[in-house]
Amino acid sequence: MKSRPCIGSTGELAFKTEAKHAVEFAGNGMPAVLSTPNLVGFLERTARETISACLENTERSVGIELDLKHLAPTPIGQTVHCTARVIHTEDRQVTFQLEARDSREIICRGLHKRAVINLEKFSRRVLEKSA
Numbered sequence: 001m002k003s004r005p006c007i008g009s010t011g012e013l014a015f016k017t018e019a020k021h022a023v024e025f026a027g028n029g030m031p032a033v034l035s036t037p038n039l040v041g042f043l044e045r046t047a048r049e050t051i052s053a054c055l056e057n058t059e060r061s062v063g064i065e066l067d068l069k070h071l072a073p074t075p076i077g078q079t080v081h082c083t084a085r086v087i088h089t090e091d092r093q094v095t096f097q098l099e100a101r102d103s104r105e106i107i108c109r110g111l112h113k114r115a116v117i118n119l120e121k122f123s124r125r126v127l128e129k130s131a
Helices: 036-054 119-130
Strands: 010-016 059-070 079-090 093-101 106-118
Touching: 010 036, 036 059, 036 079, 036 093, 036 106, 059 093, 059 119, 079 106, 106 119
Parallel strands: none
Antiparallel strands: 010 079, 059 106, 079 093, 093 106
């Protein structure tokens, strides 16, 4: 790492929910709402981008732990604001407090841990498992 992420560093990302973000079982009386897997993806992206400036060109961060509560539904068409705040660093691991809000309320809260990896070593390991 070029530098260790500072405790309290915060990243934000906003996205407008679209049909492709809806639960796959929408219809037959089930409203089209933001799915948990799609929300998780945006939250992880927010955390990843929060620390990207701290990494060397040969490094990336990967998610290794996630503890979230999806608290409320968000209808398709609304904008969701995701926030990731660094709360702990240890060795090559960074822990974040995550939160997501729609136009009315907090829809998700939790913790997320990412590990900083060497891209070449990681790629070699994946290639070995693929053979």
